[in-house]
Every structure is written in structure tokens, then in C-alpha cells.
Amino acid sequence: AQKVTQAQTEISVVEKEDVTLDCVYETRDTTYYLFWYKQPPSGELVFLIRRNSFDEQNEISGRYSWNFQKSTSSFNFTITASQVVDSAVYFCALSEAMGGGATNKLIFGTGTLLAVQP
Amino acid sequence: NAGVTQTPKFRVLKTGQSMTLLCAQDMNHEYMYWYRQDPGMGLRLIHYSVGEGTTAKGEVPDGYNVSRLKKQNFLLGLESAAPSQTSVYFCASRRRLANNEQFFGPGTRLTVL
Numbered sequence: 001a002q003k004v005t006q007a008q009t010e011i012s013v014v015e016k017e018d019v020t021l022d023c024v025y026e027t028r029d030t031t032y033y034l035f036w037y038k039q040p041p042s043g044e045l046v047f048l049i050r051r052n053s054f055d056e057q058n059e060i061s062g063r064y065s066w067n068f069q070k071s072t073s074s075f076n077f078t079i080t081a082s083q084v085v086d087s088a089v090y091f092c093a094l095s096e097a098m099g100g101g102a103t104n105k106l107i108f109g110t111g112t113l114l115a116v117q118p
Numbered sequence: 119n120a121g122v123t124q125t126p127k128f129r130v131l132k133t134g135q136s137m138t139l140l141c142a143q144d145m146n147h148e149y150m151y152w153y154r155q156d157p158g159m160g161l162r163l164i165h166y167s168v169g170e171g172t173t174a175k176g177e178v179p180d181g182y183n184v185s186r187l188k189k190q191n192f193l194l195g196l197e198s199a200a201p202s203q204t205s206v207y208f209c210a211s212r213r214r215l216a217n218n219e220q221f222f223g224p225g226t227r228l229t230v231l
Contacts, residue, residue, distance in 0.1 A: 111160050
């Protein structure tokens with residue numbers, strides 16, 4: 001069965017610190033996709049990144065970076081020089097690959113609440 | 119282009135009452151989903167639809183029904199609301215091709231007393 005584990009329930013950092021949010025997944029599929037979503041205090045869900053299982057290159061987008069390691073089934077998210085606006089709940093999610101009737105349902109982790117203090 | 123919209127944004131029900139949550143998307147997406155979000159549980163899939171006239175059960179379907187009569191709309195119904203259905207409900211949609219991201223609506227906060 002597919003499963004996503006975000007072991008860090010809450011993290012508190014001071015502004016400008018770097019912070020890494022952990023995500024560990026389980027799947028028997030050889031092809032799958034991983035996602036990160038942000039949920040700010042306003043409540044909406046904001047898409048951050050999608051990564052397929054064949055692409056293990058790390059990705060950087062501004063202060064955000066993602067480290068995908070198939071060997072440890074992890075897809076960790078790092079925020080460099082955190083800011084107060086980064087305060088949110090962050091969700092990691094897993095989806096089976098497209099094909100043959102697959103519906104690409106998202107399996108979410110329980111989320112990590114990040115609080116960035118000024 | 120409004121994206122995914124949900125109606126209503128907030129609702130308070132008494133146990134046993136019924137209601138329908140409406141999700142609408144203007145992106146011509148084939149797939150639509152209903153999730154519920156509860157504290158410490160993340161988002162869990164209730165029902166989903168892969169196209170007009172087709173629906174299927176997700177992880178937590180009990181107590182809910184859905185309909186997809188039009189491609190752009192996905193309705194979630196509670197026939198007899200229970201306090202356990204107090205939650206925030208999110209609708210999402212995505213294109214069928216490739217494994218694109220799901221676009222989420224703003225959510226509906228439902229309280230059942």
C-alpha cells in the first residue's frame with residue numbers, strides 16, 4: 001500500500017535559519033510521482049513541486065530546494081534563510097503513475113507545521 | 119479564469135440535516151476529487167471522478183454521495199450529517215494526461231452540531 005510519512009509534526013525556527021522538512025514514502029510502484037503542497041494560515045493549498053520517480057536530480061527554486069533519494073524513499077524539502085511568510089503547513093504527497101485506468105489519486109502525509117519566528 | 123471554486127465557504131448543520139457542497143472548475147479538467155482535512159490526519163480522499171457521469175469511492179466514502187452530471191461540476195452530498203463529518207472539505211481537479219498536479223479549491227469549513 002502507498003503511504004507517506006511526515007514525522008515532524010511541528011517545527012519552529014527563527015527567521016533566516018535554514019530548515020528541512022522530511023518526507024518518507026512507501027510504494028510498490030516502480031513509477032510514481034511525489035508532490036509538495038503549502039497550506040498557509042489562510043487555508044488554501046498551494047502546489048510547490050512535482051517530481052517523477054525517474055528523476056532523482058535535486059531541484060532548486062529560489063530559497064526552496066528538494067532532495068529526492070530513491071535509495072531511502074525520501075523526498076525532503078529545504079527552505080534556506082526562512083522568512084515569516086514561510087509559516088504554513090507543508091504536505092508531502094505521493095501518486096501512482098498514469099496509465100491503464102490509474103486515477104493518480106494523491107496520498108497525503110499528515111503535514112508539518114512550520115512556524116518561523118521574527 | 120476562476121480555477122476551482124467551492125460553495126459554500128462555511129456551513130453549520132445540525133445532526134441529521136442534509137446538504138450539498140458544490141465544486142466548479144473552469145479549466146476543462148477531466149478528473150475531480152473531494153478530500154476532507156482533519157487535524158493530524160492530513161487530507162483524505164472521499165470520492166473522485168474520472169469524467170462526466172463517472173464516480174468512484176476513495177479512502178473515506180461512508181456517509182457521502184457524489185455526482186458528476188456536468189464535466190465542470192462535482193457535487194458532494196451529506197444525506198444525514200453527523201458530528202464526525204465536521205471537517206474542512208477540499209475539492210480538486212486535474213487534467214487526465216500525464217501526472218499533473220491537482221488544483222485545489224479554497225475549501226469549505228463544515229461544522230455539524
